[in-house]
Amino acid sequence: MELSLLDGERLLHQSPNQVVSLTTHRVRLHRASGSAAHIVSMMLEKVSSCEIRYLSHPWLVLVGALLAVSGVLALFQRVEPGIVALLLLLGGVLLIAYFASRYHVVSIASDGGTRLSFETKGMQREVVIGFIDNLEQAKNQRMLQLSQGGHSQAGQPNVLYAAR
Incomplete structure (x- = not known):
């Protein structure tokens, strides 16, 4: 426009x-x-005021890493291969989701209370x-x-x- x-x-x-x-x-x-x-x-x-905020979901890394480590440990414990694969897959998906969901936001505030915010993707x-x-x-x-x-x-x- x-x-x-x-x-x-x-x-x-x-x-x-x-x-x-x-x-x-x-x-x-x-x-x-x-x-x-x-x-x-x-x-x-x-x-x-004007700010740049970095937003992410660190819990995705934590849960993803725990699932992946659990999968590796389950592999050494000779747990059923389907469970090992599921743990590794879910851990990998959550780690990828973390990296895909991170973003920066610029936020501009007015003294009247309104806020102008936009993502800076790209x-x-x-x-x-x-x-x-x-x-x-x-x-x-x-x-x-x-x-x-x-x-x-x-x-x-x-x-x-x-x-x-």
Whole structure:
């Protein structure tokens, strides 16, 4: 979906899948799939915090490792091969599930209580940190712009940097 810009607003950064957009005035999340759509838009002056969270399910590793070790021990105890195979298979499936279910989430909170969150699947760590750096710089510039009455000293709207 094409982002409709406000008067004097410029696009600074947009995720490759166009889900998250950062402009000189706001940050916007637009997710759509099938019959559902989710849009959150937050003015930069309302951004109060930004975080990157790493989410995983460590219990999958613990249970998977215990099952796999139990399978190996059962093999040496000459337990029925079907039980050994089942223990090893379940342990392996849980270990694979752990690695497949890990993800990073960027969460941006506003001072009004709303939260803009998105997964960073497929994005390199440096790109995600760069996005947060860009957000902080854009907010700082926006706050300076608003404190100066909305224009730079030359009477022109403040422009941060070109879209990447």
